Ligand code: 5GP
């Protein structure tokens with residue numbers, strides 16, 4: 001998808017309407033068209049990048065500061081007790097719009113502690129597997145600039161953002177349903193890495 005076809009670039013350029021709640025030099029923030037809670041806001045960097053891996057190094061700190069500012073505004077305006085800040089990279093991670101963005105989702109005491117386990121079930125992993133995973137992540141060389149560039153290139157190739165099905169308008173604010181016993185059962189997965 002080119003920047004010309006990008007829905008978020010269209011919103012940033014003012015060609016596509018959106019409910020803007022914040023803007024600075026680095027980002028705009030708009031209400032999500034499918035709010036998961038009142039005040040669900042998308043913080044969108046102005047510079048087009050597909051995923052976080054493609055963002056300019058010098059933008060990342062500024063953008064994250066803006067994300068924090070928007071979260072503060074949204075929490076206080078909605079009188080929420082917390083917020084999730086969610087950012088997905090790649091179609092497999094659930095990214096639907098291939099322009100990097102951060103969801104700020106105010107969370108309320110009366111909706112119950114729905115956390116990341118509601119989306120991703122806890123996986124059973126033995127000590128040996130955890131040691132192997134820790135060793136693999138720790139040993140990935142990212143100390144000098146060329147290692148970082150190489151690592152980013154690989155991550156960009158992996159985290160391909162692909163548009164999925166079109167988004168439909170939905171404004172149901174009801175809290176998420178409780179998980180069933182079966183859903184709460186631990187899942188055992190062979191990751192084969
Ligand atoms: P993702 O799954 O890519 O992290 O989330 C994309 C989000 O963008 C979804 O929550 C979706 O509702 C929202 N979205 C998609 N198209 C539009 C749009 O045209 N306007 C607004 N305000 N939000 C959109």
Ligand code: ZN
Nearest residue numbers: 006009048099
């Ligand atoms: Zn874009």
